[in-house]
Amino acid sequence: MKKNIIMLLVAMLFVGANYAYSQQKNEVLLEGVVIDEYKMVVPYAAIGIPSKYMGTASNDEGGFQLSLAKSNLQDSLEISSIGYKTYKIKVQDYLDKKVKSIVLKEDIVSLSEVKLLNPSAYVKNAVKKVKYNTLSSKHQLNMIYRRSSVEDGKTRFMVEHYLKILDYGPTVPSFDEMEIAEQRKSADYRFVNKKQPVHTVIVMAQIDPIRQGFSLKDYDWSKTGDTSYDGEDIVIILGKEKDNPKKFIRLYIGIDTYGIYKMELSRLNSLFLYKKDINGKLVLSYHNRDPSFQGTISEQKRKLLKLKTTKVKCAYRHEAIVLSVISDRNKFDIENINSKRSDMGDFDIKYNPTFWDTINLPPETAFYKKSVNDLESIYGVPIETQFNAVNK
Known part of the structure; x- marks a missing residue:
């Protein structure tokens, strides 16, 4: 657990202060880290704008980067991972966040054995x-x-x-x-x-x-x-x-x-x-x-x-x-x-x-x-x- 917390702190320091604009004037670079409610990193989460066929995935330490056009600022960014509820936020709202992290909430599932197939x-x-x-x-x-x-x-x-x-x-x-x-x-x-x-x-x-x-x-x-x-x-x-x-x-x-x-x-x-x-x-x-x-x-x-x-x-x-x-x-x-x-x-x-x-x-x-x-x-x-x- 300590190892994951240390990785999280390193990732947060790396992306911490502000979002970075790309060198191309019509693009913005989204970067951050995906974590859960216990501040543990969430690897391989899908991050993107499905309606525009744009997306990426977090790495094994929860970090991600995604380059978008400024025309995407009003689009909805979706973050999903197995075991968690899908998180949605407008691109501009994410850029305005002081802490560049996405917190996914665990989706508690307890399937009834009666309803399950073989x-x-x-x-x-x-x-x-x-x-x-x-x-x-x-x-x-x-x-x-x-x-x-x-x-x-x-x-x-x-x-x-x-x-x-x-x-x-x-x-x-x-x-x-x-x-x-x-x-x-x-x-x-x-x-x-x-x-x-x-x-x-x-x-x-x-x-x-x-x-x-x-x-x-x-x-x-x-x-x-x-x-x-x-x-x-x-x-x-x-x-x-x-x-x-x-x-x-x-x-x-x-x-x-x-x-x-x-x-x-x-x-x-x-x-x-x-x-x-x-x-x-x-x-x-x-x-x-x-x-x-x-x-x-x-x-x-x-x-x-x-x-x-x-x-x-x-x-x-x-x-x-x-x-x-x-x-x-x-x-x-x-x-x-x-x-x-x-x-x-x-x-x-x-x-x-x-x-x-x-x-x-x-x-x-x-x-x-x-x-x-x-x-x-x-x-x-x-x-x-x-x-x-x-x-x-």
Whole structure:
């Protein structure tokens, strides 16, 4: 608890005094922190103006940033998160607040067992209604995708891509098309240096059980809790594989719509979050996963690195942040389709520092900060220096 309070105070100091206007005269920058009534941070809350297809999400420390036009000052800003009542405030009123924080009130839910279906029935209905509950017409996802290569407990290489993806949502097994529009890499200090055969955003779709399909009969289903999201009661359903109970799927399913708002998987230690668009359709908002594996190095490297064994604990840490969703096909702007099947770190994309300096990203997550701190400690130089030295 003390840790969360300290993070909150740091976030409040960071955003504290006044809102900041962006350098562009017709824009304002909203920034702040989302907390609950007990002053605990609320991670991954959806913040935006649904009627204008504008929005972002708070990071894992509750912080957020959102760039808006001055013409949006009279619009209603909505903040929602699983387990809390949706909060609404006019953009101008938020800017006028002295303390830049959003306090969400817990939505107490106690579902009557009499009214509840069998747990497996909720999953069955949710799978059946995916097409109706999700954005299943062709749309463009603009996202930041990060991957850190962790070896012996430390990030030794990081690559970030700005992706433009054409998708039909979880009604199809894979993405339709993809462009790596922008790229930047850190210096590379890997000694295991394991490659992956495809861009790892493709793996994100491949591990999604809703996209790929699964047999309900292979799992033992149970209700483990209840909560709410944006006015709808949610039941939390856990499915454990009958042959291997350590493998599980946890689904957060709407009682009325059977929409799937959140999904947690034992597979690759994965999380998927979805939020509603203007029409109430669910679309991907955030994803992370942290799979670990054993890497093997040569005896020569072991001696050089002064390690006790040639077996090295490794991990690939992934994070995908959807920045915007475009539903109007006339506004799709994918140009260079990247069909090459290669490791994410091996794509040759021209570095554009101006893009990374001006793009409106949410505040850095703990995931990102740890990777940056590790890389800076290895090389002894700021991450920006590495970007400028390594990228061409």
